[in-house]
Amino acid sequence: MPDARDTTEVDRGDGRRAPGRRVPGWAWWGGGAVLALVAGGIAIGAANAAVYSPEAQVQDYLDALSAGNGGTAMALASGTHGTGDTDSAGDADPAPNVDLPSGTASSLLQGEPLQAGMAALGELTVTRGADAPDGRSTEVSVGYTVEGEERSTVFTVERAGRDWLFFDRWRMAAVPVRTVEVIPANLPPEAASTPLTAAVNGVQAPLVTTSGEAPGQAFAVLPPMVVDAGVESTFLQAEPSRLVVDTAVPAPTTEDTGQSPEPLALDLALQYTDAVAGEANRQLDAYLAGCTEQKVLQPAGCPMGYDTVNRIPPESISWTVAGDPAATVVPLPAEGGDPTVMAPLEAEAVLTLQEIDLVTGEQQPVEHRDPFTLEADLAVTAESVRLTPRVP
Known part of the structure; x- marks a missing residue:
């Protein structure tokens, strides 16, 4: 006798129903398992991808x-x-x-x-x-x-x-930490032991050491990375410079020796700011004023002077400098040369005084014009300028 659970009625098309076979339960479970395996395989593949x-x-x-x-x-x-x-x-x-x-x-x-x-x-x-x-x-x-x-x-x-x-x-695989050395390429000698700060990716970092080592600062970097650096101080500046660190795997020769990859250099080309010329001229004016204030014929430490055999009343001596001479600062060279000088200054000193003839006692006014060339050294650091005239 057939199991009632395995039969069902089928519509024969004339309105009457005839007995038919029911799909076995294990078949439904088997089909579901196949579908689950397919779906699982798709899910595993998607997860792996x-x-x-x-x-x-x-x-x-x-x-x-x-x-x-x-x-x-x-x-x-x-x-x-x-x-x-x-x-x-x-x-x-x-x-x-x-x-x-x-x-x-x-x-x-x-x-x-x-x-x-x-x-x-x-x-x-x-x-x-x-x-x-x-x-x-x-x-x-x-x-x-x-x-x-x-x-x-x-x-x-x-x-x-x-x-x-x-x-x-x-x-x-292990990614080596790269080293980027930010270096002020043409740092003035007098600035080598004074603080110089650069902005590196927005962080302020000192670039100068006082231990005799080369100026600069090394930074650890993970690739890929862009390193932007620049300097902005009162008297020294460097336009922003950029280095892109691409390499993630050391060169074969580096792997063979077991050493770290060679450092990458990011050079900063330093320049004087406009404030250097302004400060140099302020000191030049003060220097020349110190010369003209002296009531002597040969002002000490100055490029002008006057010789005479006649007697000169000191109170009659008056020095001035014609015009308004201005210092011209020689730009920092990219490399070599003397980076801290003022261009030779052509100027003229004017002396007025009274001379008394030693024989006749006659007194007469004198105006003496004394052209001179002044050279000077500049000592420039990030926050200071010192002008030193070259005089005999």
Whole structure:
């Protein structure tokens, strides 16, 4: 006798119903299982493509840099953390804990300076490249445009196993911390031991040492990164200069020796500010005034003088300088030469006095005009100017 659970009625088309076969319950369960497996396979593939992908590792790294989260970025760049190993710490993201060479600043590895360096890259595109022949690693390229030039940084991402049998785990190969040396290329000698501060990605940083080392400051940088630096002080300035740090993998020769990548130089071409000429002229006026105030024929330390055998009443002596001579400051050279001089100044001193003839006792007024050339040295630092005339 047929099981009532396995039969059903079928409409024969004439209004009457005939018994038919019911679809077995196990068939429904089997079909559902197949659909679940298909859907699961699609979900696994989508997760591997979006979340558990080499591109996702690099994107997480870039997101950390863009957010100024140096601790998270350093963890991802260390080559020891894979997918899911570094949860975002949000506002509690720790400062980078990295062993840097002595004298290297970490200020560009965290916070606003880090964000500024990333923002200058513009829109980022992340693209998966070629897999290694053994399938254990792949390249991921990050593209960006800086000042109209298309550039890129290539990262290596390695397989680190699987989670739950299906999900690939990836980790970035170690990304070396690059060193950018910000150097004032033509710093005046007298300024080598005085404070000079540069703005580097918005942070103020001293560029001068007093220990005999070359002036400058080294900064640790994670690629990709733009480093912008400039100097603006009272008497010395440097127009903003830019360096793009692209390279994420050391050159083969560097890998062979096990050494860190060579530092990258960001030279700042220093110039005098307009205030240097103003201060030099103020000191020149004071110097010449000190000369003309002397009631003598040969003012001490001055470029003018008068000789006579006659007697001169001191109260009759009066020195002036014709016109209004102005100092011209020689611009700082790009390299070589003496960077701290004033151009030779052509001027004329005017002396009026009374001469008394030693024989006849006759007194007569005299006006003597004495052309002279004045040269002077300038000692310029970030916050001071000293003019030193060259006189016999």
